[in-house]
Amino acid sequence: MTDEADIPGDTSAAELALGLLDGEERATALRRVLADPDYARAVEGWRMRFAQLFDLWPEAEAPEGLIDRIDAGIGGPAPISRLRMPWPALAIGSSAVAAALLVFVAVRPPAPAPVPAPVLVAARPGPLLVASMDAKAAPVPAVFDSRGGSLRVASAPETPPARVAQLWVIGRDGVPHALALLGARAQVVNLSAADRARIAAGATLAISIEPLGGSPTGLPTGPVVAKGVLGAV
Structure with a gap:
Protein backbone atom coordinates (compact mmCIF):
# COMPACT_ATOMS: atom_id res chain seq x y z
CA MET A 1 0.00 0.00 0.00
CA THR A 2 1.19 3.55 -0.74
CA ASP A 3 0.79 5.77 2.30
CA GLU A 4 0.03 9.50 1.90
CA ALA A 5 3.42 10.27 3.48
CA ASP A 6 5.16 8.26 0.74
CA ILE A 7 3.66 10.36 -2.10
CA PRO A 8 5.94 13.35 -2.85
CA GLY A 9 4.60 16.84 -3.53
CA ASP A 10 2.22 19.14 -1.68
CA THR A 11 -1.55 19.12 -1.43
CA SER A 12 -1.93 20.69 -4.86
CA ALA A 13 -0.94 17.32 -6.37
CA ALA A 14 -3.99 15.69 -4.76
CA GLU A 15 -6.19 18.66 -5.70
CA LEU A 16 -5.06 18.43 -9.33
CA ALA A 17 -5.75 14.66 -9.37
CA LEU A 18 -9.26 15.33 -8.04
CA GLY A 19 -9.91 18.12 -10.56
CA LEU A 20 -10.33 20.75 -7.84
CA LEU A 21 -7.96 23.36 -9.28
CA ASP A 22 -9.08 26.00 -11.76
CA GLY A 23 -7.79 29.07 -13.54
CA GLU A 24 -4.24 30.18 -12.76
CA GLU A 25 -3.85 27.58 -9.98
CA ARG A 26 -4.57 24.79 -12.47
CA ALA A 27 -2.28 26.34 -15.10
CA THR A 28 0.56 26.57 -12.56
CA ALA A 29 0.03 22.94 -11.47
CA LEU A 30 -0.03 21.69 -15.07
CA ARG A 31 3.20 23.55 -15.86
CA ARG A 32 4.74 21.92 -12.84
CA VAL A 33 3.61 18.47 -14.04
CA LEU A 34 5.57 19.04 -17.25
CA ALA A 35 8.65 20.50 -15.55
CA ASP A 36 8.95 18.52 -12.29
CA PRO A 37 9.12 14.68 -12.55
CA ASP A 38 8.65 14.25 -8.78
CA TYR A 39 5.51 16.38 -8.83
CA ALA A 40 4.20 14.48 -11.87
CA ARG A 41 4.73 11.22 -9.99
CA ALA A 42 2.88 12.68 -7.01
CA VAL A 43 -0.13 13.57 -9.17
CA GLU A 44 -0.15 10.10 -10.74
CA GLY A 45 0.16 8.53 -7.27
CA TRP A 46 -2.93 10.39 -6.07
CA ARG A 47 -4.83 9.46 -9.24
CA MET A 48 -4.09 5.77 -8.67
CA ARG A 49 -5.08 6.11 -5.01
CA PHE A 50 -8.44 7.71 -5.82
CA ALA A 51 -9.03 5.25 -8.70
CA GLN A 52 -9.47 2.47 -6.10
CA LEU A 53 -12.73 4.12 -5.07
CA PHE A 54 -14.39 4.09 -8.51
CA ASP A 55 -15.64 0.50 -8.19
CA LEU A 56 -17.07 1.24 -4.74
CA TRP A 57 -18.96 4.45 -5.49
CA PRO A 58 -21.27 4.59 -8.54
CA GLU A 59 -21.30 7.71 -10.70
CA ALA A 60 -24.15 10.15 -10.04
CA GLU A 61 -24.74 13.06 -12.40
CA ALA A 62 -25.46 16.41 -10.78
CA PRO A 63 -28.83 18.07 -11.55
CA GLU A 64 -28.88 20.24 -14.68
CA GLY A 65 -27.63 23.77 -13.97
CA LEU A 66 -26.51 23.05 -10.37
CA ILE A 67 -23.06 24.63 -10.75
CA ASP A 68 -24.53 27.69 -12.47
CA ARG A 69 -26.97 28.15 -9.59
CA ILE A 70 -24.16 27.80 -7.04
CA ASP A 71 -21.99 30.31 -8.94
CA ALA A 72 -24.85 32.79 -9.05
CA GLY A 73 -25.71 32.28 -5.40
CA ILE A 74 -22.17 33.12 -4.24
CA GLY A 75 -21.69 35.98 -6.68
CA GLY A 76 -19.59 33.95 -9.10
CA PRO A 77 -19.45 34.23 -12.90
CA ALA A 78 -22.64 34.15 -14.94
CA PRO A 79 -23.56 30.76 -16.50
CA ILE A 80 -21.35 29.84 -19.45
CA SER A 81 -21.14 26.80 -21.65
CA ARG A 82 -19.40 24.01 -19.74
CA LEU A 83 -17.66 20.93 -21.09
CA ARG A 84 -18.67 17.85 -19.13
CA MET A 85 -16.04 15.20 -18.68
CA PRO A 86 -16.45 11.84 -16.86
CA TRP A 87 -14.73 11.75 -13.44
CA PRO A 88 -12.60 8.65 -14.17
CA ALA A 89 -11.26 10.31 -17.35
CA LEU A 90 -9.95 13.22 -15.30
CA ALA A 91 -8.31 10.87 -12.82
CA ILE A 92 -6.34 8.84 -15.38
CA GLY A 93 -5.49 11.51 -17.97
CA SER A 94 -2.10 11.16 -19.64
CA SER A 95 0.67 13.76 -19.84
CA ALA A 96 -0.42 14.63 -23.38
CA VAL A 97 -3.91 15.54 -22.14
CA ALA A 98 -2.36 17.62 -19.34
CA ALA A 99 -0.31 19.56 -21.89
CA ALA A 100 -3.39 20.23 -24.02
CA LEU A 101 -5.28 21.50 -20.99
CA LEU A 102 -2.37 23.80 -20.16
CA VAL A 103 -2.64 25.48 -23.57
CA PHE A 104 -6.42 25.81 -23.16
CA VAL A 105 -6.10 27.45 -19.73
CA ALA A 106 -3.44 29.85 -20.98
CA VAL A 107 -5.47 31.20 -23.92
CA ARG A 108 -9.13 31.05 -22.81
CA PRO A 109 -10.87 34.45 -22.47
CA PRO A 110 -11.86 35.85 -19.06
CA ALA A 111 -15.31 34.99 -17.70
CA PRO A 112 -18.09 37.60 -17.87
CA ALA A 113 -18.60 39.95 -14.93
CA PRO A 114 -20.51 38.44 -11.96
CA VAL A 115 -24.31 38.72 -12.09
CA PRO A 116 -25.77 38.11 -8.62
CA ALA A 117 -29.17 36.43 -8.53
CA PRO A 118 -31.29 35.18 -5.63
CA VAL A 119 -31.33 31.39 -5.89
CA LEU A 120 -31.65 28.43 -3.56
CA VAL A 121 -28.22 26.87 -3.04
CA ALA A 122 -28.03 23.18 -2.22
CA ALA A 123 -26.66 22.36 1.24
CA ARG A 124 -23.10 21.08 1.31
CA PRO A 125 -23.08 17.29 1.77
CA GLY A 126 -21.33 15.69 4.72
CA PRO A 127 -17.78 14.43 4.25
Whole structure:
Protein backbone atom coordinates (compact mmCIF):
# COMPACT_ATOMS: atom_id res chain seq x y z
CA MET A 1 0.00 0.00 0.00
CA THR A 2 1.19 3.55 -0.74
CA ASP A 3 0.79 5.77 2.30
CA GLU A 4 0.03 9.50 1.90
CA ALA A 5 3.42 10.27 3.48
CA ASP A 6 5.16 8.26 0.74
CA ILE A 7 3.66 10.36 -2.10
CA PRO A 8 5.94 13.35 -2.85
CA GLY A 9 4.60 16.84 -3.53
CA ASP A 10 2.22 19.14 -1.68
CA THR A 11 -1.55 19.12 -1.43
CA SER A 12 -1.93 20.69 -4.86
CA ALA A 13 -0.94 17.32 -6.37
CA ALA A 14 -3.99 15.69 -4.76
CA GLU A 15 -6.19 18.66 -5.70
CA LEU A 16 -5.06 18.43 -9.33
CA ALA A 17 -5.75 14.66 -9.37
CA LEU A 18 -9.26 15.33 -8.04
CA GLY A 19 -9.91 18.12 -10.56
CA LEU A 20 -10.33 20.75 -7.84
CA LEU A 21 -7.96 23.36 -9.28
CA ASP A 22 -9.08 26.00 -11.76
CA GLY A 23 -7.79 29.07 -13.54
CA GLU A 24 -4.24 30.18 -12.76
CA GLU A 25 -3.85 27.58 -9.98
CA ARG A 26 -4.57 24.79 -12.47
CA ALA A 27 -2.28 26.34 -15.10
CA THR A 28 0.56 26.57 -12.56
CA ALA A 29 0.03 22.94 -11.47
CA LEU A 30 -0.03 21.69 -15.07
CA ARG A 31 3.20 23.55 -15.86
CA ARG A 32 4.74 21.92 -12.84
CA VAL A 33 3.61 18.47 -14.04
CA LEU A 34 5.57 19.04 -17.25
CA ALA A 35 8.65 20.50 -15.55
CA ASP A 36 8.95 18.52 -12.29
CA PRO A 37 9.12 14.68 -12.55
CA ASP A 38 8.65 14.25 -8.78
CA TYR A 39 5.51 16.38 -8.83
CA ALA A 40 4.20 14.48 -11.87
CA ARG A 41 4.73 11.22 -9.99
CA ALA A 42 2.88 12.68 -7.01
CA VAL A 43 -0.13 13.57 -9.17
CA GLU A 44 -0.15 10.10 -10.74
CA GLY A 45 0.16 8.53 -7.27
CA TRP A 46 -2.93 10.39 -6.07
CA ARG A 47 -4.83 9.46 -9.24
CA MET A 48 -4.09 5.77 -8.67
CA ARG A 49 -5.08 6.11 -5.01
CA PHE A 50 -8.44 7.71 -5.82
CA ALA A 51 -9.03 5.25 -8.70
CA GLN A 52 -9.47 2.47 -6.10
CA LEU A 53 -12.73 4.12 -5.07
CA PHE A 54 -14.39 4.09 -8.51
CA ASP A 55 -15.64 0.50 -8.19
CA LEU A 56 -17.07 1.24 -4.74
CA TRP A 57 -18.96 4.45 -5.49
CA PRO A 58 -21.27 4.59 -8.54
CA GLU A 59 -21.30 7.71 -10.70
CA ALA A 60 -24.15 10.15 -10.04
CA GLU A 61 -24.74 13.06 -12.40
CA ALA A 62 -25.46 16.41 -10.78
CA PRO A 63 -28.83 18.07 -11.55
CA GLU A 64 -28.88 20.24 -14.68
CA GLY A 65 -27.63 23.77 -13.97
CA LEU A 66 -26.51 23.05 -10.37
CA ILE A 67 -23.06 24.63 -10.75
CA ASP A 68 -24.53 27.69 -12.47
CA ARG A 69 -26.97 28.15 -9.59
CA ILE A 70 -24.16 27.80 -7.04
CA ASP A 71 -21.99 30.31 -8.94
CA ALA A 72 -24.85 32.79 -9.05
CA GLY A 73 -25.71 32.28 -5.40
CA ILE A 74 -22.17 33.12 -4.24
CA GLY A 75 -21.69 35.98 -6.68
CA GLY A 76 -19.59 33.95 -9.10
CA PRO A 77 -19.45 34.23 -12.90
CA ALA A 78 -22.64 34.15 -14.94
CA PRO A 79 -23.56 30.76 -16.50
CA ILE A 80 -21.35 29.84 -19.45
CA SER A 81 -21.14 26.80 -21.65
CA ARG A 82 -19.40 24.01 -19.74
CA LEU A 83 -17.66 20.93 -21.09
CA ARG A 84 -18.67 17.85 -19.13
CA MET A 85 -16.04 15.20 -18.68
CA PRO A 86 -16.45 11.84 -16.86
CA TRP A 87 -14.73 11.75 -13.44
CA PRO A 88 -12.60 8.65 -14.17
CA ALA A 89 -11.26 10.31 -17.35
CA LEU A 90 -9.95 13.22 -15.30
CA ALA A 91 -8.31 10.87 -12.82
CA ILE A 92 -6.34 8.84 -15.38
CA GLY A 93 -5.49 11.51 -17.97
CA SER A 94 -2.10 11.16 -19.64
CA SER A 95 0.67 13.76 -19.84
CA ALA A 96 -0.42 14.63 -23.38
CA VAL A 97 -3.91 15.54 -22.14
CA ALA A 98 -2.36 17.62 -19.34
CA ALA A 99 -0.31 19.56 -21.89
CA ALA A 100 -3.39 20.23 -24.02
CA LEU A 101 -5.28 21.50 -20.99
CA LEU A 102 -2.37 23.80 -20.16
CA VAL A 103 -2.64 25.48 -23.57
CA PHE A 104 -6.42 25.81 -23.16
CA VAL A 105 -6.10 27.45 -19.73
CA ALA A 106 -3.44 29.85 -20.98
CA VAL A 107 -5.47 31.20 -23.92
CA ARG A 108 -9.13 31.05 -22.81
CA PRO A 109 -10.87 34.45 -22.47
CA PRO A 110 -11.86 35.85 -19.06
CA ALA A 111 -15.31 34.99 -17.70
CA PRO A 112 -18.09 37.60 -17.87
CA ALA A 113 -18.60 39.95 -14.93
CA PRO A 114 -20.51 38.44 -11.96
CA VAL A 115 -24.31 38.72 -12.09
CA PRO A 116 -25.77 38.11 -8.62
CA ALA A 117 -29.17 36.43 -8.53
CA PRO A 118 -31.29 35.18 -5.63
CA VAL A 119 -31.33 31.39 -5.89
CA LEU A 120 -31.65 28.43 -3.56
CA VAL A 121 -28.22 26.87 -3.04
CA ALA A 122 -28.03 23.18 -2.22
CA ALA A 123 -26.66 22.36 1.24
CA ARG A 124 -23.10 21.08 1.31
CA PRO A 125 -23.08 17.29 1.77
CA GLY A 126 -21.33 15.69 4.72
CA PRO A 127 -17.78 14.43 4.25
CA LEU A 128 -16.83 11.02 2.99
CA LEU A 129 -14.43 8.97 5.09
CA VAL A 130 -12.01 6.72 3.23
CA ALA A 131 -9.69 3.95 4.38
CA SER A 132 -7.32 1.80 2.36
CA MET A 133 -6.76 -1.32 4.41
CA ASP A 134 -3.29 -2.72 3.87
CA ALA A 135 -3.49 -6.41 2.89
CA LYS A 136 -0.86 -8.88 1.73
CA ALA A 137 -2.19 -9.26 -1.83
CA ALA A 138 -3.70 -5.81 -2.48
CA PRO A 139 -5.17 -2.92 -0.46
CA VAL A 140 -8.86 -3.18 0.44
CA PRO A 141 -10.50 0.27 0.06
CA ALA A 142 -13.58 1.28 2.06
CA VAL A 143 -15.77 4.42 1.84
CA PHE A 144 -18.19 5.65 4.54
CA ASP A 145 -20.99 8.03 3.52
CA SER A 146 -21.94 10.03 6.63
CA ARG A 147 -25.19 11.19 4.97
CA GLY A 148 -26.70 7.74 4.49
CA GLY A 149 -24.70 5.87 7.11
CA SER A 150 -23.55 3.20 4.64
CA LEU A 151 -20.09 1.69 4.37
CA ARG A 152 -18.90 0.40 0.97
CA VAL A 153 -16.12 -2.18 1.14
CA ALA A 154 -14.20 -3.86 -1.67
CA SER A 155 -13.91 -7.63 -1.91
CA ALA A 156 -12.32 -9.28 1.11
CA PRO A 157 -8.90 -10.94 1.03
CA GLU A 158 -8.91 -14.64 0.15
CA THR A 159 -9.81 -16.85 3.12
CA PRO A 160 -8.91 -20.50 3.89
CA PRO A 161 -11.63 -23.18 3.63
CA ALA A 162 -14.31 -23.06 6.35
CA ARG A 163 -13.26 -19.53 7.30
CA VAL A 164 -14.75 -16.08 6.68
CA ALA A 165 -13.43 -12.52 6.64
CA GLN A 166 -14.92 -10.27 9.34
CA LEU A 167 -14.78 -6.47 9.37
CA TRP A 168 -14.11 -4.54 12.58
CA VAL A 169 -13.90 -0.90 13.65
CA ILE A 170 -11.62 0.29 16.45
CA GLY A 171 -12.58 3.72 17.75
CA ARG A 172 -11.45 5.92 20.60
CA ASP A 173 -12.17 3.23 23.18
CA GLY A 174 -9.55 0.98 21.57
CA VAL A 175 -11.98 -1.98 21.52
CA PRO A 176 -12.73 -3.84 18.24
CA HIS A 177 -16.44 -3.83 17.32
CA ALA A 178 -17.73 -6.25 14.69
CA LEU A 179 -19.37 -4.60 11.65
CA ALA A 180 -20.01 -7.32 9.07
CA LEU A 181 -18.90 -10.53 7.41
CA LEU A 182 -17.28 -9.88 4.03
CA GLY A 183 -17.54 -11.89 0.83
CA ALA A 184 -15.64 -12.26 -2.42
CA ARG A 185 -17.39 -9.23 -3.97
CA ALA A 186 -17.63 -5.55 -3.06
CA GLN A 187 -20.60 -4.88 -0.82
CA VAL A 188 -22.51 -2.16 1.04
CA VAL A 189 -22.70 -2.54 4.83
CA ASN A 190 -25.72 -0.88 6.46
CA LEU A 191 -24.60 0.14 9.93
CA SER A 192 -26.55 0.49 13.16
CA ALA A 193 -26.71 3.87 14.89
CA ALA A 194 -24.11 2.71 17.44
CA ASP A 195 -21.71 1.56 14.73
CA ARG A 196 -22.19 4.77 12.72
CA ALA A 197 -21.13 6.73 15.80
CA ARG A 198 -17.89 4.73 15.90
CA ILE A 199 -17.02 5.54 12.26
CA ALA A 200 -15.00 8.76 12.45
CA ALA A 201 -11.78 10.21 11.09
CA GLY A 202 -8.89 8.50 12.86
CA ALA A 203 -10.80 5.29 13.59
CA THR A 204 -9.26 2.04 12.34
CA LEU A 205 -10.94 -0.53 10.08
CA ALA A 206 -9.55 -4.06 10.24
CA ILE A 207 -10.30 -7.47 8.73
CA SER A 208 -9.68 -10.72 10.58
CA ILE A 209 -10.10 -14.36 9.55
CA GLU A 210 -12.77 -16.07 11.66
CA PRO A 211 -14.77 -19.34 11.75
CA LEU A 212 -17.88 -19.51 9.57
CA GLY A 213 -20.55 -17.31 11.10
CA GLY A 214 -18.04 -14.89 12.59
CA SER A 215 -16.10 -14.62 15.82
CA PRO A 216 -17.75 -16.59 18.64
CA THR A 217 -16.34 -14.25 21.30
CA GLY A 218 -17.26 -10.81 19.97
CA LEU A 219 -13.57 -10.03 19.48
CA PRO A 220 -11.12 -11.07 16.74
CA THR A 221 -9.91 -14.64 17.28
CA GLY A 222 -8.00 -15.18 14.03
CA PRO A 223 -5.19 -13.31 12.33
CA VAL A 224 -5.75 -9.70 11.26
CA VAL A 225 -5.02 -9.65 7.51
CA ALA A 226 -5.87 -6.02 6.64
CA LYS A 227 -5.93 -2.74 8.52
CA GLY A 228 -6.26 0.97 7.66
CA VAL A 229 -7.14 4.34 9.24
CA LEU A 230 -10.19 6.35 8.12
CA GLY A 231 -9.55 9.84 6.80
CA ALA A 232 -11.87 12.58 5.51
CA VAL A 233 -11.99 13.41 1.78
